[in-house]
Amino acid sequence: MLEIIGVTAGYGRTEVLHDVSIEVPTGGAVSVMGHNGAGKTxxxxVATGLLPVMRGRVLLDGEDVTRMPPSKRVERGLGYVPQGQQCFPQLTTRENLQLTMKKQSDLDEVLSLFPVLGELAGRRAGLLSGGQRQQLAIARTLLTKPRLLVLDEPTEGIQPNVVADIERVIIDLTRRGDLSVLLVEQHVGFALRSTDRFYVVKSGRVAVSGEGGADAVGAVREAMAI
Structure with a gap:
């Protein structure tokens, strides 16, 4: 689905990523972990096209999209949920969702994944809790019907019950086989439970990678501590 191959990238003359390669398979979920400043964002x-690469390639469904702008990647099925629980605060929950809704059945499906959004449909998004706004941001992106969902630190600053809801949604959607997920996360347990494979990035390089699951917790924490 997504292949980042030997990518070096950064800002100005400063290289942040050094010859990084990761792969997100079709219908699979992959997590990227590391401390602040490691190069995750x-x-x-690079994956979403917001930053050009210095060297290397980015493939989406086998097509070279290295020089392709973000809008064209979205057209090819990429959905991006950035950090910060972004929403339109003056609009209601329902109005936020209607911005990307194509048909009612799609909205019904998304509300079945996040029932609390249906209960708060008439409330202004700015009055939602941080966790509820995060669910809204994910739901709004899912309404665009992406084939690759990119999530940047979705658990940051939100309550444990909402973390569990997001974990459940990621697992449910990827098990259906029609959605791939690239998750950047510092919450090691959440990341490994939610994804099939992980990469740990340290100082702009892949330090370790492997299969997800509880058995990988030790290896991940050791890699992040080195």
Whole structure:
């Protein structure tokens, strides 16, 4: 689905990523972990087309999109949920969702994944809790019917029950086989439970990678501590 191959990228003359390669298979979920400053957000900016690469290639469904702008990648099925629980605060929950809704059945499906949004449909988004706004941001992106969902730190600053809801949604959607997920996350347990494969980025390089699951927690924490 998504292949980042030997990518070096950064800002100005400063290289942040150094010869990084990761792969997100069709219908699979992959997590990228690392401390602040490791290069995770830079990697997502490369994946979404927000940052040009210095060297290397980015493939989406086998097509070279290295020089393709973000809008064209969205047209090819990429959906991006950035950090910060972004929403339109003056609009209601329902109005936020209607901005990307194509048909009622799509909205019904998304509300089945996040029932609390249906309960708060008439409330202004700015009055929602941080966790509820995060669910809204994910739901709004899912309404665009992406084939690759890119999530940047979705658990940051939100309550544990909402983290569990987001984890459940990621697992449910990827098990259906029609959605791939690239997740950047510092919450090791959440990341490994939600995804099939992981990469740990340290100082702009892949330090370790492997299969997800509880058995990988030790290896991940060791890699992040080195």
């Amino acid at each position: 830079t990697l997502l900016r």
